[in-house]
Amino acid sequence: MKLQHYLGGLEGLPEITTLEKRVFVEGWEKRIFGIHVAMMGLSNHLGSALPGYPIDEVPTTFKDEWTWADLRTGAEAMNPFDYFKYRYYEKWLGGITQFFIDKGYVTEEELTARMAEPAPTETETKPQIDDQVIAYLRNGDSPRRDVAHPKFAVGERVRVTNVPAGSHTRLPGYLRGRVGTIERIFEGDYAYFVHTGDGIGDPMPVYAVAFDPVEIWGPRAEPGPETLYAELYEAYLEPTKEQS
Known part of the structure; x- marks a missing residue:
């Protein structure tokens, strides 16, 4: 069992010296949160989710499943030393990045090249994609x-x-x-x-x-x-x- 699965019962952990109260510490954290939300709203499992979503009619190139469970899996699968070294959204970034690499949406070489480029500007999305993500934010997906x-x-x-x-x-x-x-x-x-x-x-x-x-x-x-x-x-x- 990994250490990050056992925190509630451990004693002698270092005392917290700083308690960050800001939701987002750096600007890129807002972007990774937005990417995660869009992935959830476009996840292909929503075609059979409750309430029903017309996900097959949404013109997106994202054709995989992504839920909170996938996000948690990506973070908790990290080496324990890395898990406790990185901040909250840094774990999100690592899990989402590895997911896109594993699924073939991007390669490590492409990511390395993009890191040397200026920060991307806002891009337009199709209305159907916007509507789908907004509908998901409002209605969610019941596991019942x-x-x-x-x-x-x-x-x-x-x-x-x-x-x-x-x-x-x-x-x-x-x-x-x-x-x-x-x-x-x-x-x-x-x-x-x-x-x-x-x-x-x-x-x-x-x-x-x-x-x-x-x-x-x-x-x-x-x-x-x-x-x-x-x-x-x-x-x-x-x-x-x-x-x-």
Whole structure:
């Protein structure tokens, strides 16, 4: 498991010396945010998404799928030393750049050549592309695909699985193997737009699970009536031994 998947349970991390409050620190960060938004609004999975989008009618040369899951995969797949060295949008830039290289939209040589050129000016886009991206920004893409079909019930004790983590996971490392109680079952079966290889991707129930801090941190947990809650996909949960 990569270090960036385990931060919630680590101790002794360096104290934060600066807390940047600006959303964008440099001008290029706005551009990479805009590129990401356009990629999401033109992703080919929107043809079967909810609500329906006429993506096949949009005259774009972008013919691949791009979601938040793809962005997170690109960032979390980085070497841990690089992951903690770069700022937020620098990770975005690295993930998006590698995606375009891997998919053949641009080569490393072309990128190197463009870096020596002046900053690009604004270019016009086709109205259909603008309309599609704006519609996506307004309506989004719901991951809900059905009513919930839960395997576990409210009040049931469950153990968090310890499935192998690939380049991206939605399971916090510090919860692996811990036992909690189902507090809530969300109303639908929810898809995760990318199959991460650790069990999620297809629609499934999502639960709010309550954990006693002592279960997670042992005697080092701070005293008091505290509870930790985590929203977890069903694939990340299993019955405890007494219930199996």
